[in-house]
Amino acid sequence: MRLPYPPGARSGDRPAAAKPCSTCGELTGRGYPSCLGCAEVVDQLWLADWLALLAAERVSAGTEDERSLAAQVLLASDGSYAWTCTDWALRLLRCEECGGELGAGDPVCLSCAAADASRWSWSESAPPGSLTPGEQMLRLAVLALRAPQRRRVSAVSAWRLVVPFLLVGDAVTSAQLRGIRAAVLAGRYADLALLDRVVELANLPLLPWRR
Template sequence: MPLPYPPGARLLARPEAVEPCPTCADPLGRGYRTCPTCADPVDALWKADWDALPADDELPATVLAAPVGTHAWTCVDWAMRLLSCPVCRTELGTGPACLHCAKSDQARWAWDHTAPAGAMTANEHAIRMAVAALRGAGERRDTVIAFWRLALPHLLVGAVPTQAQVGRIRVHLIAGRHEELDEAPGFAEMAALADLPWRSA
């Protein structure tokens, strides 16, 4: 019997537009995860799915031990948050330079790669990557983290950048154009920042 691959992050409505966070004044979501007001609406998408599972003390371990596609990807992530790494003791999957964490983080992405059509949208895959990275999983290069911080408020409202836009935005990040990117109303505007005069020659 094929595994169900229940979708994740679809129980709650997304905010309709990017609005300033009442606490930190950045676009809501950009302060993830240091600003609790920014983190709440993001984490709520995961927690709604987790709370829909039957309560059980062993649930985090059970969810992680189940074959890929048994539970929603959000529940896999939430189980990892609830468990600490037996080797480095930080949140499972986020320990810097910890091989066990690296393996746990790698394993979670099997969901995205094997899910049938319709089980996960490009936006859901991107917001999953953003939140994992901002919690410390995977690659820690400054430009990667900066990209996800920049992107999260827009991913939260359902937007998704094209590969070409991601490439352009990375170029602007490497050039240090953080203020202009921070103020752009969406991915298209971030990607469309004009080349700096000294670069366009």
């Protein structure tokens, strides 16, 4: 029997440090989801939980049974499955309204908006510690990169910059994220991308001549 609110993204392997991806050359995670090297490292945290669920339910990947399980996960009450499994289930299903990935399709699709909103009720009702701030940030970042058309360009860029640090378990505060987004809006993305610590990104002076 599963305990309610099983944690997510804790059984996969996280990189030990933010390092350049051997496929795209950016810090690992920044090329998500188009770079296969970055995608493998990021998705692995979600996939480990989904594969464990498949094994527990005796369901094979890539089958119609897997899609049925995905639908079952989405219909279950909050806390029945890990949040990573909810995200993966959404990925396995197509939106009937816009044809995109369920919850991540057309920006104006109401069906996707509802599916995306429902995934967040897990973290609202979960007991403390079920989802750490770092896990919540990683979830937000990865979802933003999967559905950039549903967010502002500057927000997506800020998430892209911090993903490598969230992956290794570094803390990124909302204030730091706002600072990074402000620097992105000031046209400093390329400078930010060269830095290798979150504090440096968050403290980049917005006006270069004041350095």
